[in-house]
Amino acid sequence: LFFLFNSLPRNRIKVDAQRKKPFVLKMPMELTQSRIQKIWLPNDNRPALPRRSCGPQLANSPTVIVMVGLPARGKTYISKKLTRYLNWIGVPTKVFNVGEYRREAVKHYSSYDFFRPDNEEAMKVRKQCALAALRDVKLYLTEEGGQIAVFDATNTTRERRGMILNFAKENGFKVFFIESVCNDPTVVATNVMEVKLSSPDYRDCNSTDAMEDFMKRINCYQASYQPLDPDNYDRELSLIKVIDVGRRFLVNRVQDHIQSRIVYYLMNIHVQPRTIYLCRHGESDFNLKGKIGGDSGLSNRGKKFALALNKFVEEQNLKDLKVWTSQLKRTIQTAEALQLPYEQWKALNEIDAGVCEEMTYEEIREQYPEEFALRDQDKYYYRYPSGESYQDLVQRLEPVIMELERQENVLVICHQAVMRCLLAYFLDKSADEMPYLKCPLHAVLKLTPVAYGCRVESISLNIEAVNTHRERPEEAKKGPNPLMRRNSVIPLASPEPTKKPRINSFEEHVAVSSALPGCVPQEVPTQLPGQ
Amino acid sequence: PARELTQNPLHKTWEPYDNGLPAGHSAQRGVCMTNCPTLIVMVGLPARGKTYISKKLTRYLNWIGVPTKEFNVGQYRRALVKKYKSFEFFLPDNEEGLKIRKQCALAALNDVRQYLSEENGHVAVFDATNTTRERRETIYKFGEENGYKTFFVESVCVDPEVIAANIVQVKLGSPDYVDCSNDEATEDFMKRIECYKNSYETLDETFDKDLSYIKIMDVGRSYLVNRVMDHIQSRIVYYLMNIHVTPRSIYLCRHGESELNLKGRIGGDPGLSVRGKEFAKSLAQFINEQNIKDLKVWTSQMKRTIQTAEALGVPYEQWKVLNEIDAGVCEEMTYEEIQENYPLEFALRDQDKYRYRYPKGESYEDLVQRLEPVIMELERQENVLVICHQAVMRCLLAYFLDKPAEQLPYLKCPLHTVLKLTPVAYG
DSSP, rough: OOOOOSSSSEEHHHHHHHSSSSTTTOSSEEEETTTOOOOEOOOSSOOOOOOOOOOOOOSOOEEEEEEEOTTSSSSHHHHHHEEEEEETTTTOOOEEEEEHHHHHHSSOOGGGGGOOOOOOHHHHHHHHHHHHHHHHHHHHHHOOSSSEEESSOOOOOOOHHHHHHHHHHHHHHHHEEEEOOOOOHHHHHIIIIIITTTSSGGGGSOOHHHHHHHHHHHHHHHHOOOOOOTTTTTTTTTTTEEEEEEEEEEOOOOHHHHHHHHHHHHHHOOOOOOOOEEEEOOOHHHHHHHOSEEEEEOOOHOOOOOHHHHHHHHHHTTOOOOEOOOSSSHHHHHHHHHTOEEOOGGGGGGGOOOTTTBBBBHHHHHHHHHHHHHHHTTTTOOOOSSSSHHHHHHHHHHHHHHHHHHHHHHHEEEEEHHHHHHHHHHTTOTTTGGGGGOOOOOOEEEEEEEEEEEEEEEEEEEOOOOOOOOOOOGGGGGGOTTTTSSSOOOOOOOOOOOOOOSSOOGGOOOOSSOOTTTTTOOOOOOTTTTO | OOOOOEEHHHHHHHHEEETTOOOOEEEOOSSSSOOEEEEEEEEEOOSSOOOOOOOHHHHHHHHOOOOOOEEHHHHHHHHHSSSSSOGGGGGOHHHHHHHHHHHHHHHHHHHHHHHHHHHSSSEEEEESSSSSSSHHHHHHHHHHHHOEEEEEEEEOOOOOHHHHHIIIIITSSGGGGTOOOOOHHHHHHHHHHHHHTTTTTOOTTTTTSOOOOEEEEEEEEEEEEEOOHHHHHHHHHHHHHOOOOOOOOEEEEEEOOOOHHHHHSSOOOOOOHHHHHHHHHHHHHHHHHHTTTOOOEOOOSSHHHHHHHHTTTTEEEEEGGGGGGOGGGTTTOOOHHHHHHOOOHHHHHHOOOOOOOTTTTTHHHHHHHHHHHHHHHHHHSSSSEEEOOOHHHHHHHHHHHHHTTTTTTOOOOOOTOEEEOOOTTTT
């Protein structure tokens, strides 16, 4: 078996050609279906493409995304959010924040003087940090299986950008610039308050001093700032200029699919405060019987939950709440209790269990013992026969995520597997963790964007229900069998952005949520060792 | 007490009902989610691709289920002024001409209003030069008065080669120039463009900062996007940013005949029959002879399309979204068996084949939604061969040939036939 490294962010498998002339076919198109993913692959002895977890073989070159902009313009916010999105859709992406490298190099930040353009010593250090970060970018993209590296720094001079372009050229990387331009003093001040005052740089300062110092810091960059100039000097570059927090965009020379998706994403996100509520339908008749899938109605307790949900929503006192359901009866019945308009999305339907639909787990174990075992081995990639996998779910939920980004207050009434996928996006959970996230019946998760991540509150509505959660079985806790590992895009949680000892193999990487510490929902398990 | 739900027998969606009647309040997640209709206003000098964009965008929006119609002011002018004489009609000081042209614009706007406010249209594309602020002001006010959102699409291009190519592609064949030689037509048209230049006021960063618009520069090299207001505008921008005009061909075909085809059974995941394998080999030969530069090959994740691709000896990509329509409980049945076991379903399908959803399966309407990313990627690509399935191929074909939903499920897509699609002029 072999795979080409798939740089494409969806469930598409690239298959190389049979190395024979088309007219001299010895093998009559024999195929075998892979056991976990149910993918049909040729079973002649085609040489495997080297499946190092290094970079792609034939696929698109890796891309370096270069952030550009004065301090407090949202570069890190965009970097982190974009990285989270790309990882969720299956494109291995990592942020390299030069400020973090600087904090490693210069243990104690004294004042804005460090950033003065005439501070030669500091300029030297800052350049070294940028180079160190670029070295790690190179490693990530060429040896650690990364597909996209986000280089998060001000990069405000042509000289600096020129250096990065050379670096990319030497290494065969594509470059895409994202510049954030904003001159609205209110926005800048808000940003400084939201994320700068709490920076490690200012841990020993009071807010006023910190604010004052940071404004002087911004000033240090102003004189030498050369914005991207797509009309002339930067005509040949691929870039997007985000102006005034998304009011306007200038896009130049989008080169490929992933850049097009990045542009689309950036054009759909916003920073308006809002809340997203995720919950499952009320307990269903099938839940009571332990049957999976199907299209049953609510049990009595499920109906009670629907009423409790109505009360909860009223108490939240929200402006303009949108309510979304799937097209399965149980979510719609739940929404009906709210007496609000709601929209039905087929894309929110529960994972299709194919031949196992409407069976209990015992029945599945009895009738399809091999399938039952395979699912526990690799629950993210496992596709039910004639059904779907979590990986398939992510692909069909992507338009939901895109629309959620566009919206403001939304309540999504969905299903266990679907909710896990959505939650993984918001909390930056890896593919490995996603199928085991705890999403119990009769509880609502309230997600609020804050700083660089998402605050999550779990609210149980105190109506009894069956527990439908299955823990990761002991044997499978060792971690995914490397032979089973599909080289085509392994969705990761966005790797830890701070500078750390280099990670040897990205499969061993420990996923970390980008949410602020202390904001892990009560029901999401903590990291299991070795994962 | 919560309302009862009933499942619509045709598209299997659950709807609340009061007193035995569907209450019909919950929105189906079709595609268009704007509350107000949208008025798209094209802006640009002649021969900048406005009509090309209008038609293509209209075709796309209709395909994804957003009722859209274009209103080309030039056509209104041709209806009013039976015979086009020369560019002089467009001279800025030709009062008679100006009067007629304004009349045509207003007539077109009137039809726009009828379409959006009385005929359930969601989007109207107003295709004219609209090169002055005055004209755009008029249209914007019209939009406001009627409760429409207005979105401007401006095409800016100064490359003389592009303009010349456009003229050759679509202007020489215009009814205006039916009695002219190519040289005469070109010369007249160039003078026509000149008539607009002096008064051309491009969308401006400052003056038009509160308008929603996209400015397309140099046939898509760069874009300026201002104040996207809602979902549909966001989709329009995404679409416009993915299309291109580089010549290329798209090949559509089905997998070779399968074992289940032979038995008259639908769906399933069978392999190729002997004849199907023969087809795969012939397809390889055909593709070879076509001598296509950088051909991409796409298949579904079903065995029969993959087996077909294997014969080609080139790399291919498997897309799950290209899988055949899911026939749910009817999978692997023959039509006789369906008629016997599910007579009601059998009858319903013939009633509205586009919207009919198999029990626990899909409808053509569902297919279109899942194929949209395929269409978007096809727009980005150049030469592509898509090896897929009957229902899937019908959906893709309907997009390219602008076939409406009623016709889509009946498009002829026989086995062992390749459709070669090449963009030309406006189609």
